[in-house]
Amino acid sequence: xxxxxxxxxxxxxxxxxxxxxxxxxxxxxxxxxxxxxxxxxxxxxxxxxxxxxxxxxxxxxxxxxxxxxxxxxxxxxxxxxxxxxxxxxxxxxxxxxxxxxxxxxxxxxxxxxxxxxxxxxxxxxxxxxxxxxxxxxxxxxxxxxxxxxxxxxxxxxxxxxxxxxxxxxxxxxxxxxxxxxxxxxxxxxxxxxxxxxxxxx
Numbered sequence: 571x572x573x574x575x576x577x578x579x580x581x582x583x584x585x586x587x588x589x590x591x592x593x594x595x596x597x598x599x600x601x602x603x604x605x606x607x608x609x610x611x612x613x614x615x616x617x618x619x620x621x622x623x624x625x626x627x628x629x630x631x632x633x634x635x636x637x638x639x640x641x642x643x644x645x646x647x648x649x650x651x652x653x654x655x656x657x658x659x660x661x662x663x664x665x666x667x668x669x670x671x672x673x674x675x676x677x678x679x680x681x682x683x684x685x686x687x688x689x690x691x692x693x694x695x696x697x698x699x700x701x702x703x704x705x706x707x708x709x710x711x712x713x714x715x716x717x718x719x720x721x722x723x724x725x726x727x728x729x730x731x732x733x734x735x736x737x738x739x740x741x742x743x744x745x746x747x748x749x750x751x752x753x754x755x756x757x758x759x760x761x762x763x764x765x766x767x768x769x770x771x
Contacts, residue, residue, distance in 0.1 A: 616692025
């Protein structure tokens with residue numbers, strides 16, 4: 571798997587540069603199969619408070635931030651969220667590795683298997699498919715940053731819920747790391763929101 575890192579070149583127009591590093595942001599090596607946890611963890615892939623929604627939210631909102639600082643922050647965090655999508659995908663794949671049909675049925679994943687076999691597909695923990703209605707872009711920096719702050723808090727809460735549902739250290743390590751990144755993002759968005767309010771945006 572590759573970590574996707576994005577860098578925006580600010581200056582003469584909008585140029586995007588993407589670089590790949592052949593590693594995840596946090597090492598993932600889950601040794602024990604756990605389909606129940608995979609079924610729950612998928613919500614941070616395709617759920618309303620998950621990483622895919624966050625990445626698309628921020629990478630769309632960046633174009634209507636009023637200055638380079640805001641655009642750069644939304645680009646940096648949005649790109650990092652794509653790396654988090656990859657981490658969640660890796661965790662789900664490892665948790666389901668070599669699952670038998672009987673194990674898939676016992677975990678309540680037979681409907682997923684019928685549609686997708688062992689492939690990853692972005693849904694929440696109830697199997698509801700991802701939709702772009704999970705996020706908004708209003709073009710108003712105060713409204714958008716307020717939504718972003720709330721989104722980071724909700725993602726943090728979901729990670730804490732998931733942490734409470736496992737005692738596997740191979741799962742807990744990445745979940746704790748991802749939870750902490752939500753706190754960092756919350757703080758960065760809060761700082762930018764305060765700055766924009768002072769500037770009268």
